[in-house]
Amino acid sequence: MSQLSVQHLLGIKYLTKNDIELIFQTADHFKEVLNRPIKKVPSLRDITIANLFFENSTRTKLSFELAEKRLSADIINFSASQSSVKKGETLIDTVNNILSMKVDIIVMRHPNVGAGVFLSQHVDAKIINAGDGTHEHPTQALLDSYSIRERLGNVKDKKVVIVGDILHSRVALSNIFALKLQGAEVKVCGPTTLIPKHIASLGVTVETNLKKALEWCDVANVLRVQHERMDVSYFPSTREYTQLFGINKQILDSLGKKIVIMHPGPINRGVEITSDVADSNQSIILNQVENGVAIRMAIIYLLAQQIKR
Amino acid sequence: MNQKILLNSTEIHIILHRLACQLIENHDDFSNTVLIGLQPRGIFLAERLTEILKNEYSIKNIKSGTLDITFYRDDFRRRDEPLEANKTNIDFTIENKNVVFIDDVLYSGRSIRAALSAIQSFGRPTKIELLVLIDRRFSRHLPIQPNYKGRQIDVINNEKVIVKWKEQEGEDIIYLIKND
Numbered sequence: 001m002s003q004l005s006v007q008h009l010l011g012i013k014y015l016t017k018n019d020i021e022l023i024f025q026t027a028d029h030f031k032e033v034l035n036r037p038i039k040k041v042p043s044l045r046d047i048t049i050a051n052l053f054f055e056n057s058t059r060t061k062l063s064f065e066l067a068e069k070r071l072s073a074d075i076i077n078f079s080a081s082q083s084s085v086k087k088g089e090t091l092i093d094t095v096n097n098i099l100s101m102k103v104d105i106i107v108m109r110h111p112n113v114g115a116g117v118f119l120s121q122h123v124d125a126k127i128i129n130a131g132d133g134t135h136e137h138p139t140q141a142l143l144d145s146y147s148i149r150e151r152l153g154n155v156k157d158k159k160v161v162i163v164g165d166i167l168h169s170r171v172a173l174s175n176i177f178a179l180k181l182q183g184a185e186v187k188v189c190g191p192t193t194l195i196p197k198h199i200a201s202l203g204v205t206v207e208t209n210l211k212k213a214l215e216w217c218d219v220a221n222v223l224r225v226q227h228e229r230m231d232v233s234y235f236p237s238t239r240e241y242t243q244l245f246g247i248n249k250q251i252l253d254s255l256g257k258k259i260v261i262m263h264p265g266p267i268n269r270g271v272e273i274t275s276d277v278a279d280s281n282q283s284i285i286l287n288q289v290e291n292g293v294a295i296r297m298a299i300i301y302l303l304a305q306q307i308k309r
Numbered sequence: 310m311n312q313k314i315l316l317n318s319t320e321i322h323i324i325l326h327r328l329a330c331q332l333i334e335n336h337d338d339f340s341n342t343v344l345i346g347l348q349p350r351g352i353f354l355a356e357r358l359t360e361i362l363k364n365e366y367s368i369k370n371i372k373s374g375t376l377d378i379t380f381y382r383d384d385f386r387r388r389d390e391p392l393e394a395n396k397t398n399i400d401f402t403i404e405n406k407n408v409v410f411i412d413d414v415l416y417s418g419r420s421i422r423a424a425l426s427a428i429q430s431f432g433r434p435t436k437i438e439l440l441v442l443i444d445r446r447f448s449r450h451l452p453i454q455p456n457y458k459g460r461q462i463d464v465i466n467n468e469k470v471i472v473k474w475k476e477q478e479g480e481d482i483i484y485l486i487k488n489d
Contacts, residue, residue, distance in 0.1 A: 002391045029394040033380065038430040041380035301380075305391050 004302050008127040010116045011136035012177035020182060024146055026298035027291070034070065034294055044073035047304050049105040050098050053130070054080040057109055059265050059289060060130050060139070064107050067296035073304075076103070091115065092122050099125055104307055105300065108132075126303045134168050134229065140264050141174030143295040145182060147288045148219055151260055156183035161213045163245060164223030164272055167194045168230065171264045172223060176202050189213040190245060193234040194225075210245050214255055221262040222247055222273050238271060248274040258282055265289070311487050315443070315470065316460060318481040324459040328440060329361045331457050332409065333368070341435075342407040344373040347424055348395035351412035353474040354442055358411065374399035376410075378423035397427075404432035409456075413472040415441040418453035443470050443483065 004019050033041055049068050053061055061077075068075045078098070095106065106123075108116055109130040116129035131137040145155050152158055160179050166172045166188045179186050186204040188195055195206055207213040214220060225241060235241050247261065261273070261283040269275050278285060316324070336342040339362070346355025352375045362368045379394040410424055421439060428434065442459035448466065464470065464485060471484045 002393045026394065029377070029379075029396070032397055033430070036430045037432060040430070042426065043380045043385050305386060307386055309386060 003305070007303075007306065008116070008120045008129075009138055009299055009303065010120060010127060010129050012138045012141050012174045012181070013136070015138075015178075015181070017181050020142065020145070020178065023142055023295065023298050023302065024149065026302060027146055027294040030070075030297040030301070031291070031294040033297075034290075040070050040072060042072045043301060044068070044071040044304055046309075047071075047105065047307070048074045048076070048101075048103045049107060049300070050103045051075060051077045051130075052080075052095070052098070052106060052108045052110075053078065054108070054110045054115075055131065057130070059292070060109065060137075063289070063292040064128075064130060064139075064296055067293050067300060068107075070293065071297055071300060071304075073105075073300070076101075091119065095119060095123050095125075099123055105303060126307065128299060128303065131170055133170065134173075135170050136174045136177075137170040137264075138174050138178075139292070139296055139299060140171050141178040142299070143288055143292045144171075144175055144221060144262060144264065145178050146295055147262065147284050147291050148184075148260065150287065150291065151284055152218065155179065158184045158219060159187070159217045160184050160219045160221060161187045161189050161207070161217040162221045162223065163189045163210065163213065163247065165194045165225045165234075166190050166199065166223070167196050167234070168226040169223050171221075175221060176204055180204075187213055187216060191235045191241065210247070211251060211254070214247075214251065214259060217259055219260040219262060220247065221264070223264065224266060224268055224272060242271055246270075246272055246274065247277055249276045249280075252277060252282065260284055262288060313485045313487075314482060315462065315485045316483040318475075321442075321459075321481045321483065324442070325357055325361055326365075328442075328457055328459060329358055329366060332358070332362065332440070333366060335438075336407060336409075339368055339371050341405075342372075342409060343401060343403055344371065344409050344411055345399070345424075345428070346373065346375045347410055347412040347420060348375055348377040348379075348397070350414075350472065351410075353476060354413050354440075354472075355411040356476075357474070358440075372401045374401065376424060376427055378420055378427050381423040381427045383419060383423065399431055402432060403428065403434045405435050408434040408437045410437065410439045412439075412441050414443045414445065414470050415439070415453075415455055415458075416445050416448050416470075418449045418451035421453045422451055442472060445470065 005016050006014050105126040107128045107130050110132050113133040113135040115132045116127050120127045149155050162172050189207045263285045346352035359373045375398045377395040377397045379392050438456040440457040441455045444458040444461045446461050467488050469486045473482050475481050
């Protein structure tokens with residue numbers, strides 16, 4: 001077990017349990033590398049990676065860029081706002097133009113669901129999905145599980161509740177796939193309008209009472225309300241959302257146990273989570289960001305290993 | 310396949326003690342020296358030497374660690390089998406220290422080349438030395454030579470040296486295996 005079963009990282013649903021374990025073991029080694037005085041290894045000296053971001057990103061883009069640099073890869077960056085996409089170029093043309101400059105791996109974020117899968121069928125490069133619309137965000141789910149494993153020792157049999165805008169969240173979907181694959185129990189919690197109709201078919205349970213959901217869980221992964229993806233109003237007001245689904249110190253103190261709080265960012269402080277909770281010692285939000293670099297190094301390293309010269 | 314015993318457990322015992330004494334000769338009380346076992350097979354030799362130095366020559370406070378060279382190898386993506394990383398554990402500073410790399414067999418010298426690159430991520434040692442149990446002297450691809458060697462052997466390329474340790478494989482023994 002030292003090779004991934006997949007040729008690209010398009011989504012968690014294509015991975016096996018062994019793949020996840022291999023990624024975590026490799027990330028453990030890179031985490032150690034990241035704690036050295038010199039945090040760089042020469043493995044990917046002859047690999048070129050293009051980061052194509054057709055949608056805004058801060059943390060994921062920086063995290064990928066840092067991971068690639070720590071592995072000594074050459075990188076080129078591209079964001080849709082400054083490109084010929086605006087002039088009418090198709091995705092395949094854009095990417096093939098980039099590939100003709102001898103690029104080996106493509107990291108892509110795209111607003112359209114399935115963009116990564118589509119690209120992997122039409123171009124000759126390794127594709128890493130950095131988020132495709134409301135579909136999947138596999139690296140986020142992997143770093144979330146890795147952070148749970150780091151804090152609680154194991155993901156298996158842990159109870160995880162995902163709170164918030166499940167409907168528009170690729171983080172939620174990837175997390176559900178990843179957590180179920182590793183044997184965790186998953187519950188989703190949020191306004192009924194923001195919970196997809198047939199979500200139970202993925203093997204998760206639904207709870208609309210936040211207090212009950214938190215009493216049940218070991219870990220709460222709190223999501224942001226994605227106003228930018230909403231064409232209509234899904235709840236009456238942000239204030240009401242915060243009252244019913246916002247996580248604050250009072251509700252956590254009333255549980256009688258310490259649960260782990262996660263958030264993939266960006267945080268809307270005072271909306272889905274209060275500042276005192278986000279900055280408390282129950283929160284592993286910054287550990288998630290730190291682990292993101294090690295996880296992305298592991299994925300890039302393992303995929304690059306398959307490229308033969 | 311035909312196999313021949315290169316060193317038995319008594320011979321290994323004598324050699325380990327000689328190597329320990331040679332280290333003491335050059336490094337005194339080890340206050341400015343650290344031992345680094347190279348993963349995956351050098352760590353058993355490093356552990357054994359550390360034990361001998363501590364228990365039989367009363368040298369206290371020996372610092373020893375392990376170094377994995379996987380990410381520094383020059384054959385990444387050039388072999389059929391994927392590379393598997395191992396643990397690096399260096400929880401002390403190597404800045405201005407004398408570092409002794411410890412490995413079981415010195416063959417092409419490429420692992421040592423990778424180790425020389427890897428160790429630089431931890432600081433700038435004053436000096437780096439190399440200790441190996443078996444030196445296959447006519448097989449070098451790079452200009453790398455050991456400072457301390459258990460036994461020097463002349464073998465051809467299709468012959469393989471296998472080092473077994475009591476802790477891992479039940480006995481201390483070194484075989485020379487020839488593939489027909």
